[in-house]
Amino acid sequence: MATLLCNKIQHFHFTLIFLIQLSLLQFISSSYTIPNKYFINCGSNNNVTEPETNHVFVAESYSEASFSSRSKIYTNQSFVPSPLYKTARIFTQTHSWYGFNIETTGTYMLRLHFLAFASSTSNLSSAKFNVSVPNFWLLRNFDARNYTNMALVKEFLLHIPIGNFKITFTPLLQSFAFVNAIEFFILPLHFISDNVAIFSYGTNRGLTTYPSTTMQAQMLETIHRINVGGENVTRGIDNLWRNWLSDDGYLLNRENAKNSTPYNSSIKYHVGDDSKGPYSNKFIAPNAVYQTAKQIISNSSNLNITWSFPVDKDTDHFIRLHFCDIWSSNIGLAYFSLYIYDNYVIEINKNIDGDVLAPLHSPYYYDYVVHSDNSGVMKISVGPDKTAKEISAFLNGVEIMKLSNSSDSVPLDGEHKHKYNHLAVVIGAVLGGFVLVCVVVVGFLWRLKTRKQKAVENSDWLPIHVTALGSSHCRLTEGSPHPNINLGLKISLIDIQFATNNFDAKEIIGKGGFGNVYKGVLKNGMKVAAKRSEPGSGQGLPEFQTEIMVLSKIRHRHLVSLIGYCDERNEMILVYEYMEKGTVRDHLYNTNSPTLSWMQRLEICIGAARGLHYLHKGASGGIIHRDVKSSNILLDENYVAKVADFGLSKTGPLDDNQSYISTGVKGTFGYLDPEYFMSQQLTEKSDVYSFGVVLLEVLCARSAIDPLLPRDQANLAEWGILCKNKGILEDIIDPSINGQINPNSLRKFSETFEKCLQEDGCDRPTMSDVLWDLEYVLQLQRGAVHREPHEDSSSSTSASLLLHNARLLPSLSALSEVDDMSIVKADESDSAAD
Structure with missing residues (x-):
């Protein structure tokens, strides 16, 4: 009661x-009536009427909102579901913003519209960025690839006081931010x-x-x-x-x-x-x-x-x-x-x-x-x-x-920064004009010193039209750190323009940190892929030179071939053999490409391992790739794997007296060797670690880093090792191949990636050992050899003998030779002098 x-x-x-x-x-x-003040058609000088609501979105240039001056406009000429998505405002600088004057305290509705359209001047699907307002994250690590055919509208309700209010757009590394339209208005009192x-x-x-x-x-x-x-x-x-x-x-x-x-x-x-x-x-x-x-x-x-x-x-x-x-x-x-x-x-x-x-x-x-x-x-x-x-x-x-809840990690907007800078100036004035002048002079000199470096590190990678303007000098012959670069591989700009239909956006087949990749056909009928840096930017010159130097000196069945390069009129273009089936990543997740069988995946891993092993041991002086990942392993029309993208590569000599190279950390998060990250000492084993992550990607068909997953699952390498140790590895295998894998093959494969992912480089195998283990995994999958649970091919003599006999059997691997006696010999047979 x-x-x-x-x-x-x-x-x-x-x-x-x-x-x-x-x-x-x-x-x-x-x-109550809805205010008309902030309905913005971003990136446009024209008002548009949304057909669904019959409401007018005001041209950005006529709206009462302000926005960062260092930004761009792109226009979409193709069909879109609404005129709101014909244009977009593009932000390439960190802490870019839209600003609003709030005249009434209350609860406000904020809607942000996104459609990652592609046009002759842009492809917004590669955008990755954060969006924030004071004290709150609106979007974290936003990836536009999933919103190319259907618009995304994100809606938020915020209590905002009188004053200035900013929406901040922060591009992630080597990317940019964009928005197509903004709706921002106060709601009825006590709506919430x-x-x-x-x-x-x-x-x-x-x-x-x-x-x-x-x-x-x-x-x-x-x-x-x-x-x-x-x-x-x-x-x-x-x-x-x-x-x-x-x-x-x-x-x-x-x-x-x-x-x-x-x-x-x-x-x-x-x-x-x-x-x-x-x-x-x-x-x-x-x-x-x-x-x-x-x-x-x-x-x-x-x-x-x-x-x-x-x-x-x-x-x-x-x-x-x-x-x-x-x-x-x-x-x-x-x-x-x-x-x-x-x-x-x-x-x-x-x-x-x-x-x-x-x-x-x-x-x-x-x-x-x-x-x-x-x-x-x-x-x-x-x-x-x-x-x-x-x-x-x-x-x-x-x-x-x-x-x-509010977050302390949200960066201060431009208004706060301005206040702090103003305070610093006042304090400087109090301390004396001399100190202030010194600070200005030092700052100016430092700016001059670092301007070139900032140009290289800038993350504005948006495509622009090809132009005939600019210098025709060749950067590779003026003060180049690589005077022995093969200039015989030069291809004229006009030939590349012809091959790619003047860099038509319809020919874009990929995009990376260096720039867009275009499909093309040379005058001799050869299909090629042309990787083009943004003209005139000066960005990526060291990587451009390194890639030419590396690929002009080596040839291998499992390394992508450099057909030529162009270095004229402020252009930096690399021309490769065309790889019909795209990247390995294209066939694993977030794609419409055909799914690979387990046997195909093993063949691809073996091919990539052969290419990396040749880089480490077969090439003169030894080469460390430094950016091994699934998107840098390409597939030809027969699904033969070829390692690509050598812009970050480092050459030896590596010998018994010095087994590492001291260098700044570069690479891709999720694949980076933790030992290299901490010590800045690059070794062959750094590539082995990255390749271990690729092996897990191939098995699980998910990205190396997924921030949307729970913390213990976000890093694939850590998650894969944890699942293996718990005996639940089968739970994270790609469902499309789960029933195809021989248990013995899976056991050996898991042992292989686990060894690759050891924290200490000295505990990891060489690429030769990895290749040997993968060939054994392939034979176990075929059922040619039987492996007991207690056997270990890395230490068991009997297992080694079995593997040697198994390699005499016909192989599905495009590289395996019937009479191969060693992996090194097989690789040497695949290589050719330049």
């Missing part, structure tokens, strides 16, 4: 909160209440109040907005231009629910006396949401309707649930219970005294803050009350938003 009384008091308390806050909301929202009920489930189940100061200090990111029981509701129908998706994909027990008959009359938003309910209005949700619902098919108390929504794990979420009784013939006939995570929350449409909260056919809603569990889903249910006289459970709409 005491518990029942406590629950009644609790319900009354929160009902009273709803009544007070929403009566204020109804009064104020009745006169300062005091929201917190629902706790489990052992601490109950309702408490979310403090107003805490609510205002949070950012809300829209995760789901659902029209329950109806079709999608488009932006043009919603009074705040929101999209509502149908709920069918989230419903768990379809057999318990049915769509209601649509209510054809206008919804009666309650007006007048608001003292009896948490009433909705036209800005809370549109008519279309309240005119449809899911309703339970029976009044049986054993049935519930349940929806399951994907959400972030272990995170606070704001939930808004919409209700409107559109069936009952009289007030008070329908009431039912609400559940979250199968825990009772509250009885809907009936207060503790039995008085009906909402007039007939008037919509209302409830807000809660709920902390998600570790399942990655949010379960919401409605269930009937046995005493209900008519339809006893229904739901019209659901909104779920993630609550984000």
Whole structure:
């Protein structure tokens, strides 16, 4: 009895909160109109009308917002779903921004529009960047590759005080940022209440109040907005231009629910006396949401309707649930219970005294803050009350938003930096003009000294049109650190223009840190791939010279061949043999390329290992690749693997007296040798570590680093070793090949990548040992040899003899020779002098 009384008091308390806050909301929202101030068509000098909403997005140059001057505009001439995506503002500098003048404190809606279009001047799909506002990250490590065919709209709600407000765009290393359109406007007063009920489930189940100061200090990111029981509701129908998706994909027990008959009359938003309910209005949700619902098919108390929504794990979420009784013939006939995570929350449409909260056919809603569990889903249910006289459970709409706390890692915007710089100037003036002059002079000299270095490190890699302007000098003959570069490989710029149709964007087949890669056909009919640096930038010159030097001196079946290069009119272009099947990565994940079988993957790994082994031991002086990764292993028309991209390579001599090269750390995160990273001492074993990561990629078909995964899974090398040690390696294998792998082959393969990924380089095998082990893995897969669990090919004489005999069998490997006696001999047979 005491518990029942406590629950009644609790319900009354929160009902009273709803009544007070929403009566204020109804009064104020009745006169609200959406401001037109900040609807921006980014990167454009023309206004456009969005067809869906018939709303005008103002040309960026005429809007009242400001933006970074060091940015670019790109235009899309191809078909797009809306004129908003015809243009984009491109940011290549860190801490680029849009600035807004906030005249009224309140809750603001911010929408950012992204479509990674490709045109003759740009390909936005390679963009990677962060977006932030003061104290909050909006996007982290955003990758535009998934949004080339469909636009992405990210929506946020923020409490913003009067003053200047900036949205900051920060390109990631060797990339850029962009945005197509921005919507930014204040919402009706009390659109989100300062005091929201917190629902706790489990052992601490109950309702408490979310403090107003805490609510205002949070950012809300829209995760789901659902029209329950109806079709999608488009932006043009919603009074705040929101999209509502149908709920069918989230419903768990379809057999318990049915769509209601649509209510054809206008919804009666309650007006007048608001003292009896948490009433909705036209800005809370549109008519279309309240005119449809899911309703339970029976009044049986054993049935519930349940929806399951994907959400972030272990995170606070704001939930808004919409209700409107559109069936009952009289007030008070329908009431039912609400559940979250199968825990009772509250009885809907009936207060503790039995008085009906909402007039007939008037919509209302409830807000809660709920902390998600570790399942990655949010379960919401409605269930009937046995005493209900008519339809006893229904739901019209659901909104779920993630609550984000402020972060100290968000960089200060330009406004804050300006304040600090101003303070430094004042202090300098106080200390004396002499000190200030000295600082300015030193800073100027330092700027001159580092300008060239900054040009090389700048991450602006966007493509531009080819031009006939500029110097025609050859940088490779003027002060080159490589005077012996083979100048006989030079190809004229006009020949490369002809081959690539003047660098037509339609011929782009890839993009890397150096620049775009174009497919081309030379006049002699040879298919080639032309890798072009941004003209006139001066970026990448050392890598350009290194690649020519390395590839002009070596030839190997498993190293990509350099056909020629161009170094005229401020151009740096490398021309390679064309690799029909693209990169290994292209066939593993995030792609439409054909999936590789396990046998094909082993053949590819063996081929790449042969190429690397030749670099280390077969090439004069020894060469360390320094950037081994799946995107730098290319496949020809027969899926023969060839190692590519030698711009970061280092040459020896490496001998017994000096087994390493002291050099700055370069490479790709996720593949970097940790020992090299810490000591800056580069060795052959650094390539071995990177190749171990590639072996795991081939097995698991996922990226080396995935920041969206839980922390212990984000780094593939660490995750793969952990799973192997736990005996659950099979759980992370690419499902497309899981049934193809011989257990003995998998066991040896896992031993191989584990040895490659040892933290100490001295504990790793040589590439010769890796190649030997992979050939053994291939023979185990074919069933030519049988390996007992206790055997180890690296130390077992019997295993070595078995492997030698197995290598006499016909091989699927394009490189294996029937009479090969050693791996070194096989590689030598594949190499040729220049």
